[in-house]
Amino acid sequence: MEVRIRPARAAEATALTELVVRSKAYWGYDATFLEACREELTIRADEIDGRRIVVAEDEDLGMLGAASLEGTAPHGRLGLCFVEPHAIGRGVGRALYSHVMAAARELGFTRVTIESDPNAEPFYRRMGARPGEDTVSGSIEGRELPLLEVLFTTPGDGWTHAWTQGRRAIHLGNVAEFQSQFGPASTEAAHYSCLAAFISPHPAALILPREVPPDWIDLVGGVLGWGPVEVYDGLSRERAGGDLSRAVLSRPALAERLNSLGLPLLPWGRTGAFAELAGESPGPDALRYESKRAAHELFTRLAPDHPGIRVPEQWRADTRRAAARLLRKRGRAGRATVVKTEHGAGGSGTWVIRNHGFRASPLPRGPLLLEEFVSGTTDPRDLTYDGLVDAEGRVHEVGVAVMDVEGTAYQGATVGPGVVPPPLAETMARFGRAVGEQVAASGYRGWFDVDFVTGSDGRPAPTEINLRMTGPSVAFMVKARLDGIRGGDHLVRTVDHVPLGARLPGPELSAFLRETARRCAGIDAVLVPSIPTAAFEPAPRVGVVLAAHARERLDAAEALVRAAAQDTGRMFLS
The missing domain is CATH 3.30.470.20 (ATP-grasp fold, B domain)
Known part of the structure; x- marks a missing residue:
């Protein structure tokens, strides 16, 4: 079913009224109740434009539902949201609701209230509306109805404004460059640099060391309402990602283009080369x-x-041998110990030693940090x-x-x-x-x-x-963007490592991501592809960001994505 949403027409007032009454009757109300509600549910031709009524229709099935955004910004209400009984459960209500909320955001509404039928309240809760005080029915004396609200954030709200001054930003995926200040960059750094797409809630340009699928940023931006994003990828020949800031500096035309945008330049992490690119002078102790x-x-x-x-105890061991002696002593006493190098990202350079019979040879030469393992x-x-x-x-x-x-x-x-x-x-x-x-x-x-x-x-x-962007920062950025453009208070989960059942080249990867995103939308969840470049590695995988308004739907979306990823191998079976 292909649903199209368009403005309602004055000539459709009677047909819309009957649709609304049929939709109300779906919940089992009797004729007396419906007759009492008819005046309130009646749509008049001369109010269709003023109430901003829209219609959902299918080319073959005709009119399937109607919704309205009423009031004057900044506060308004969802006056109508009704679906033909035979189309309920087929995504029509979700499409109407999303359309109205997108319109509310564009028109400058910061709060939209919903006077809900009790039977429809779970739907609105799933879509992100928050419960408020009950309200009195306008048709049935003594009847109370759930009153819900959707809140939209604005560019001047909180930390997002402090981060970008309310503007779009230029994102630099210099993960390997940052890591190289403290030791060799991880082999995953170039893939992880894709997360630089989410350094702020709304990028204008993205600079990456490795090439990314040409339609990946469009998939991401389509969900997050970004519009055009300039992508400069493949700037480093090094597998890990190299010195990305210097790669930009070595391309005067690119550096001039980025400077001409007049937007904040935000890196994954701050380095000397980035300071030169951005014209900053960081202090010697900044990191x-x-x-x-x-x-x-x-x-x-x-x-x-x-x-x-509670701060766990920590000890320094200058050599691997000194570390081994202390580890064995603690192991004999039944104490687990965390071994750390001084710097490391995402758990690299960290080990948990739980017994005294371990072999010291896998540990680095030192110096090492040994820390009390906090059990629980x-x-x-x-x-x-x-x-x-x-x-x-x-x-x-x-x-x-x-x-x-x-x-x-x-x-x-x-x-x-x-x-x-x-x-x-x-x-x-x-x-x-x-x-x-x-x-x-x-x-x-x-x-x-x-x-x-x-x-x-x-x-x-x-x-x-x-002191840099991290995986959790991606979740905060996506949440800020979705809360702003869709309203509500989203739960957001990043899943950086979803194993695939087969290696997927570009077109097959795009098809997989689009289909999986469509299936997530069917359970009121959002999928944003975050790490696409590892899909053709010997151990293929992808990263995604998932969002929903309810925990059970977020969990269901993750289960759906993991199952779909494993099923990718079947497409290559004869």
Whole structure:
């Protein structure tokens, strides 16, 4: 069924009224009830334009539903949203609702209320409307109806405005360049750099080290309402991604083009080469707390003022042999230990040693950091607080997230309402803000996060600071964009590693992503493809961002995507 939405016509007033009454009757109301409602449900020819009534229709099936956006910005209401009974459950209501909310956003509405039939309330809740106070029925005396609301954010809201001054931005995917300041870049850095598409909620240009599928950014932008995005990819011949800032500097025409846009230039992480490209002068200690040793020292200093925080003990071992001696001693005492290199991303350079019979040879030569393993099965276990330091050194809170960690490897994160219990979130936020103030005092400007694990006593234990964009930051960006263009309060989950059942070249990958996105939409979820470049690797996989207004739909969308990804192998079976 192909649904088209268009403005209603005055000549359709009677037909629309009968459609609305049939739709109301779908819920089992008797003739007396419907007659009492008829005056309120009647649509008059002279009010169709003023009420902004639209019609959903199919070329073969004709008129299938109607909806309206009523009132004057900034506050309005969803006056109608009715579907022919035979079309209910086929996506017509979802299409009408989405159309009206998109129109509300474009027209400058910040709040849309919905006086819902009790039977329709679950639908509106799934679509992101939040419950408010009940309201009195306009037709039936003594009857109360659920009143819901949809809120839209504006470019001047909170941290998003502090991040980009309410403007679009230029994104630089210099993941490998950032990592190379502290050691060899990971082999996954070039694939991970695709996440630079989400450095801000609304990019104008994207600069990447490796080539990306030509229609990937259109798939992403179509969901997030970006419009045209300039993409400059394939700038580095190095497999990991190389020095992307210098690659731009070596192309004067590209550097001039980016400068001509007059927009904020945002990197994945700050480097000397980026400072040269952006004309900045970072202080010598700006990245001090990217060090896990320096971060631990900061946590220890701050902890006395934050009794809800527990800082694990940490020791330094100058050599692999010294580390092995301490690890065996702790292992014999039944104590697990986390071994860390001073720098590392996404769990790289981190091991958990649980017994004294391990072999020391796999460990790096040193120096190494040995840290008390915080035990516990409290859910949620792995957490993060994200914030940013603006150009004036002010700290802005972004939010808290639950991370998906397998062993020590980061897999993704979930953000949104209720993901982290409020008391735990408040404890993390207080400590995260205090960390941000110290990070700002060191001269750092940009995005940062503080990672935590939750112990058996329920207290969060800080483990590291990241002075760069990270996987969870992607979830916050997508949430900010979807909340702004669709309304509501989204739950967003990043899934960075979805194994595919077959290696997919460009056209097959695009077809898979489009079909899977369509299936997610069928369960009121959103799919945004985030990492497309690994789909033709020997171990093929993709990354996605998923969003929904209910936790069960978010979980269902992830299950759908993982199953569909594994099924890709079947298309090549004879």
